[in-house]
Amino acid sequence: xxxxxxxxxxxxxxxxxxxxxxxxxxxxxxxxxxxxxxxxxxxxxxxxxxxxxxxxxxxxxxxxxxxxxxxxxxxxxxxxxxxxxxxxxxxxxxxxxxxxxxxxxxxxxxxxxxx
Amino acid sequence: xxxxxxxxxxxxxxxxxxxxxxxxxxxxxxxxxxxxxxxxxxxxxxxxxxxxxxxxxxxxxxxxxxxxxxxxxxxxxxxxxxxxxxxxxxxxxxxxxxxxxxxxxxxxxxx
Numbered sequence: 001x002x003x004x005x006x007x008x009x010x011x012x013x014x015x016x017x018x019x020x021x022x023x024x025x026x027x028x029x030x031x032x033x034x035x036x037x038x039x040x041x042x043x044x045x046x047x048x049x050x051x052x053x054x055x056x057x058x059x060x061x062x063x064x065x066x067x068x069x070x071x072x073x074x075x076x077x078x079x080x081x082x083x084x085x086x087x088x089x090x091x092x093x094x095x096x097x098x099x100x101x102x103x104x105x106x107x108x109x110x111x112x113x114x115x
Numbered sequence: 116x117x118x119x120x121x122x123x124x125x126x127x128x129x130x131x132x133x134x135x136x137x138x139x140x141x142x143x144x145x146x147x148x149x150x151x152x153x154x155x156x157x158x159x160x161x162x163x164x165x166x167x168x169x170x171x172x173x174x175x176x177x178x179x180x181x182x183x184x185x186x187x188x189x190x191x192x193x194x195x196x197x198x199x200x201x202x203x204x205x206x207x208x209x210x211x212x213x214x215x216x217x218x219x220x221x222x223x224x225x226x
Contacts (some may be wrong), residue, residue, distance in 0.1 A: 002157075002160075031212050032215075035211055035214075038137055041216050041218065041219075042205075042216035042217055042219050043158070043203075043205075043214075043216050044216075045213055045214065045215065046211040048212060048213050051203075057214050068202065090157060090158065092212040092214075093212060094212040102161055103160050103214045104148065104160070104162065104207075104214065106150075106157050106158040106160075107157060108156070108157045109157045
């Protein structure tokens with residue numbers, strides 16, 4: 001049990017639609033990141049939020065966007081879904097301290113299938 | 116661009132044997148993580164290594180870090196079937212939860 005919860009756990013969308021995935025961070029963690037993990041690959045960093053602002057972004061197009069709320073919960077939004085967006089989406093939380101050695105905790109993930 | 120490479124990518128071993136998974140990375144970092152992932156599941160944190168020469172052990176797994184060589188190892192001692200999973204190393208370059216992952220090592224322990 002990592003204290004990071006994600007919803008929904010599974011969903012199926014049609015190409016071109018939009019999806020919102022949600023994450024509730026571990027208590028006290030003010031930094032949240034989102035990752036995309038395609039089948040058989042390692043997770044790829046999408047972006048990170050710290051105190052409600054985007055604080056780093058990976059190589060993903062602008063149709064991937066996010067929000068972080070005052071209670072440190074977070075959303076990942078993907079517009080104009082493509083078949084290649086089918087993946088496991090993971091939310092990770094941590095304390096954002098310079099030179100921090102804190103463990104980074106991952107949620108159980110949301111499985112997205114685009115048909 | 117930071118690159119993280121693991122080898123081997125696939126490892127099949129017998130119960131009771133020892134083996135080592137290697138993780139090389141291309142840029143100086145102050146944080147190295149090891150995670151375990153079971154099929155269809157999320158990532159379970161195994162180790163966080165923060166300094167050169169760091170060594171951590173939990174059960175049959177031991178991780179070490181050589182920051183000068185930009186190399187981390189995950190050593191498996193006397194493998195058992197329950198260790199079958201995919202193991203990822205990941206490197207952190209900034210504070211927070213931004214990590215660059217290796218491709219993963221799929222470990223199968225056979226009776």
